[in-house]
Amino acid sequence: MAKRAYNFSAGPGVLPESVLREVQEEMLDYRGHGLSVMEMSHRSPVYQGIIDDAINRVKRLMKIGDDYEVLFLQGGASTQFLMIPMNFCQEGKVANYINTGAWSTKAIAEAKKIGKEVHVAATSEDKDFTYIPKEFNLSENPAYLHITTNNTIRGTEYKHIPELPAGVPIIADMSSNIFSKPLDFKRFDVIYAGAQKNMGPAGVTLVVIKKEMLKTINKNIPTMLDYSIHASKGSMFNTPPTFAIYVVGKVLNWIEEMGGLEAIEKRNIKKADYMFNIFDSSDFFRGTVVPEDRSLMNIPFRLPSEELEKKFLKEATESGFLNIKGHRSVGGCRVSLYNSLPMRAAEDLAKFMIEFEKNNK
Amino acid sequence: MAKRAYNFSAGPGVLPESVLREVQEEMLDYRGHGLSVMEMSHRSPVYQGIIDDAINRVKRLMKIGDDYEVLFLQGGASTQFLMIPMNFCQEGKVANYINTGAWSTKAIAEAKKIGKEVHVAATSEDKDFTYIPKEFNLSENPAYLHITTNNTIRGTEYKHIPELPAGVPIIADMSSNIFSKPLDFKRFDVIYAGAQKNMGPAGVTLVVIKKEMLKTINKNIPTMLDYSIHASKGSMFNTPPTFAIYVVGKVLNWIEEMGGLEAIEKRNIKKADYMFNIFDSSDFFRGTVVPEDRSLMNIPFRLPSEELEKKFLKEATESGFLNIKGHRSVGGCRVSLYNSLPMRAAEDLAKFMIEFEKNNK
Numbered sequence: 167m168a169k170r171a172y173n174f175s176a177g178p179g180v181l182p183e184s185v186l187r188e189v190q191e192e193m194l195d196y197r198g199h200g201l202s203v204m205e206m207s208h209r210s211p212v213y214q215g216i217i218d219d220a221i222n223r224v225k226r227l228m229k230i231g232d233d234y235e236v237l238f239l240q241g242g243a244s245t246q247f248l249m250i251p252m253n254f255c256q257e258g259k260v261a262n263y264i265n266t267g268a269w270s271t272k273a274i275a276e277a278k279k280i281g282k283e284v285h286v287a288a289t290s291e292d293k294d295f296t297y298i299p300k301e302f303n304l305s306e307n308p309a310y311l312h313i314t315t316n317n318t319i320r321g322t323e324y325k326h327i328p329e330l331p332a333g334v335p336i337i338a339d340m341s342s343n344i345f346s347k348p349l350d351f352k353r354f355d356v357i358y359a360g361a362q363k364n365m366g367p368a369g370v371t372l373v374v375i376k377k378e379m380l381k382t383i384n385k386n387i388p389t390m391l392d393y394s395i396h397a398s399k400g401s402m403f404n405t406p407p408t409f410a411i412y413v414v415g416k417v418l419n420w421i422e423e424m425g426g427l428e429a430i431e432k433r434n435i436k437k438a439d440y441m442f443n444i445f446d447s448s449d450f451f452r453g454t455v456v457p458e459d460r461s462l463m464n465i466p467f468r469l470p471s472e473e474l475e476k477k478f479l480k481e482a483t484e485s486g487f488l489n490i491k492g493h494r495s496v497g498g499c500r501v502s503l504y505n506s507l508p509m510r511a512a513e514d515l516a517k518f519m520i521e522f523e524k525n526n527k
Numbered sequence: 528m529a530k531r532a533y534n535f536s537a538g539p540g541v542l543p544e545s546v547l548r549e550v551q552e553e554m555l556d557y558r559g560h561g562l563s564v565m566e567m568s569h570r571s572p573v574y575q576g577i578i579d580d581a582i583n584r585v586k587r588l589m590k591i592g593d594d595y596e597v598l599f600l601q602g603g604a605s606t607q608f609l610m611i612p613m614n615f616c617q618e619g620k621v622a623n624y625i626n627t628g629a630w631s632t633k634a635i636a637e638a639k640k641i642g643k644e645v646h647v648a649a650t651s652e653d654k655d656f657t658y659i660p661k662e663f664n665l666s667e668n669p670a671y672l673h674i675t676t677n678n679t680i681r682g683t684e685y686k687h688i689p690e691l692p693a694g695v696p697i698i699a700d701m702s703s704n705i706f707s708k709p710l711d712f713k714r715f716d717v718i719y720a721g722a723q724k725n726m727g728p729a730g731v732t733l734v735v736i737k738k739e740m741l742k743t744i745n746k747n748i749p750t751m752l753d754y755s756i757h758a759s760k761g762s763m764f765n766t767p768p769t770f771a772i773y774v775v776g777k778v779l780n781w782i783e784e785m786g787g788l789e790a791i792e793k794r795n796i797k798k799a800d801y802m803f804n805i806f807d808s809s810d811f812f813r814g815t816v817v818p819e820d821r822s823l824m825n826i827p828f829r830l831p832s833e834e835l836e837k838k839f840l841k842e843a844t845e846s847g848f849l850n851i852k853g854h855r856s857v858g859g860c861r862v863s864l865y866n867s868l869p870m871r872a873a874e875d876l877a878k879f880m881i882e883f884e885k886n887n888k
Contacts, residue, residue: 171561175568178769186555186563193551194544200532200847202547204728204774207536207850240601240730241751244765248749280749362766367565369601369730369768388609388641390602404605405723407730407768408539413565486561489568 172511174501175489176318176464177342177363182506185416203412208405216408217401220415224372227418227427228351235380235397237373238411243269243341244276246358246371249391250312250337251277253383254356259309264302264328265289267317268495269339287311295320298459302328310335310355316343316461318363319493321454321500323461327353335379343463344372345421346505347431355379364463364504366414370407421505430505431462437503438462440516450523454498466492466500475499478522487515533872535862536850537679537825538703538724543867546777564773569766577769578762581776585733588779588788589712596741596758598734599772604630604702605637607719607732610752611673611698612638614744615717620670625663625689626650628678629856630700648672656681659820663689671696671716677704677822679724680854682815682861684822688714696740704824705733706782707866708792716740725824725865727775731768782866791866792823798864799823801877811884815859827853827861836860839883848876 173180196203199212206213221236228234239245250273255261261277262285263270277284288302295317304311311330315338316323323343327350330336335355344359351357355376362368373393380394389395395403424430442460445453445467454466469475475498479491492498503512534541557564560573567574582597589595600606611634616622622638623646624631638645649663656678665672672691676699677684684704688711691697696716705720712718716737723729734754741755750756756764782791803821806814806828815827830836836859840852853859864873 169561170555173562173566175566175571178566178568178766180566181563183555186565190551190554193554194547195530198530200530201534201849202542204547205534205536205539205541207539208729210536210850240603240606240768242601242765245601245751248751276750279747360766362769367768367770368569368766369771386640389637390606390609404603405539405721405729407601407728407771408723409728409771410730410768488562489571 176502178368179504180506182420204409223418235375238401239371243360247273247276251282255282255309259307260285260305262287262308262311264313267295267320270314297456310337312337314339318342321461321464321466322459348427367410370410434462437512440512441465464502468498537863539729540865541867543781565770584779596736599762600732604721608634608637612643616643616670620668621646621666623648623669623672625674628656628681631675658817671698673698675700679703682822682825682827683820709788728771731771795823798873801873802826825863829859
């Protein structure tokens with residue numbers, strides 16, 4: 167029996183143990199077909215069944231209908247930073263972004279790099295991205311508004327979807343909180359998310375696009391960067407990352423078996439509360455985000471000194487709590503409590519933190 | 528004990544059973560670290576060890592030194608069709624291609640689509656791409672010559688590397704015959720290959736670039752399409768397809784344990800000869816490629832009639848020989864005998880074919 171660590175990695179992150187066991191069992195012989203999913207032609211009926219199943223689960227969890235395309239692409243959110251303005255910012259229009267941290271900043275830079283006019287409709291840079299801007303002002307002729315619904319590094323999360331004037335599409339990078347709670351997904355025109363935080367292994371990016379948006383795509387886009395080409399071929403214009411999609415399907419199945427997004431959210435709140443209760447009951451462990459915008463997924467915090475942080479990180483790692491160092495750009499500590507992290511891991515970490523505070527106050 | 532099929536798929540293709548068993552064993556707990564490779568931070572020392580190991584194996588098998596960069600990217604060869612001209616065809620220069628089939632044709636189309644001047648230095652289109660052109664003529668000011676060393680659909684393979692004037696880089700798509708035989712890899716300036724045929728699962732593309740080439744890259748390329756950015760970050764500008772790279776490392780290890788490329792080539796010749804001997808000894812099964820350019824990897828053939836082909840495909844599939852239908856664009860039959868296909872599979876298929884001929888002549 168494998169001993170499983172408590173893995174608080176910000177991504178690639180923890181996966182459900184039951185999913186890994188299924189993948190393990192099917193490794194040499196997928197359901198009597200005599201081959202691994204890794205070895206299957208993507209054009210085979212068996213594999214078509216696997217990708218169709220994953221697409222249908224996305225649609226069920228999002229409660230979206232056939233007016234949306236569900237794509238599985240490659241290149242991570244970083245490639246979406248390029249594809250979004252290239253496809254959806256038309257001549258004479260302005261790409262609008264709300265800047266809530268490192269990833270939004272990169273998305274903005276990429277839109278500028280390919281020559282698009284960019285307007286930053288709001289930013290929380292003034293306070294080190296420790297909150298979500300509640301107000302924003304769009305430019306004239308906005309092509310779209312782009313938001314990052316959860317900020318992996320700074321640990322902030324949108325609690326409300328911004329209200330936009332009719333006709334302005336809203337595009338969201340949901341890489342680090344996708345499927346962590348119920349959301350009115352139908353309010354979005356484009357949703358994208360790298361799989362490696364809350365959905366599966368690295369190497370596949372979920373992209374959900376309202377079909378109407380496909381009609382607005384710019385002309386003369388390179389083939390592999392054109393959403394309409396991927397959509398017209400059901401993500402099979404070229405060989406998709408077949409195995410990663412298969413694992414994503416299993417994780418989505420696990421979410422449904424856990425009771426869907428409502429149940430998952432309850433569980434995520436309970437896990438995060440282990441941390442928030444510590445922050446709110448003492449000033450030894452200090453959450454860095456304004457309470458109303460705290461992410462349930464990524465929770466950064468500081469200790470009274472850098473020496474104590476070093477000591478805490480060392481002792482935590484030795485005690486089997488892995489990957490709780492803050493992102494190299496901000497320092498301190500950070501725990502990521504993705505869907506698949508067992509309740510027990512958060513509970514035990516909380517106990518460890520309370521004990522550490524007692525011993526080091 | 529899993530019953531393994533004989534899998535002649537053109538890609539994603541068969542993998543070594545021993546590799547799948549190792550992946551299976553390590554699925555929940557990679558070497559005592561308490562997590563799956565899928566769950567590992569790409570910034571962790573353990574994962575850095577995994578990718579470094581894969582890079583070193585590529586360098587050993589190719590016998591190349593530190594004057595080359597070894598990258599693991601996403602998006603398949605189709606994305607390379609775009610990145611190659613975007614990075615390496617400078618203003619005023621001409622992208623040269625030898626057209627040997629469907630993949631070269633797509634590479635040429637993509638270079639044109641992004642506005643590059645393209646010259647087709649040779650083509651075998653006149654005879655349905657059933658041979659490799661031995662002569663070619665470069666344009667004035669060639670940026671590079673691009674070749675496809677093995678043609679998955681038509682079943683032709685280069686036996687000699689084209690000789691070029693000094694200063695003209697040679698770029699090769701080796702997706703379907705990479706590491707199938709020893710080759711003077713040092714003669715190439717850029718080599719790329721989707722992993723899913725001879726190296727691992729779909730979702731990772733090996734790109735090997737002479738470092739000198741990185742100095743010639745065009746300016747203002749979108750971040751994710753710029754080889755120099757991926758090279759400067761050791762393929763970790765963004766999250767790489769961590770699990771797929773791990774499997775590739777294991778397949779390369781398997782090649783080394785099998786005795787390296789010399790031993791692999793001997794084995795591949797022996798497997799292919801099972802087919803070629805049948806073609807050469809009767810005209811019932813008819814290889815479609817001129818004998819001197821026959822690929823060891825992908826072997827297309829026809830039967831005396833479409834009715835017999837249908838019957839043959841049906842009976843072969845029922846007897847457990849999977850994926851031997853020809854590509855939908857050309858019809859007929861095709862077997863792919865990638866490195867990992869067991870000798871026994873080729874031997875048993877040959878027996879089956881001889882028996883079928885006897886019964887249906």
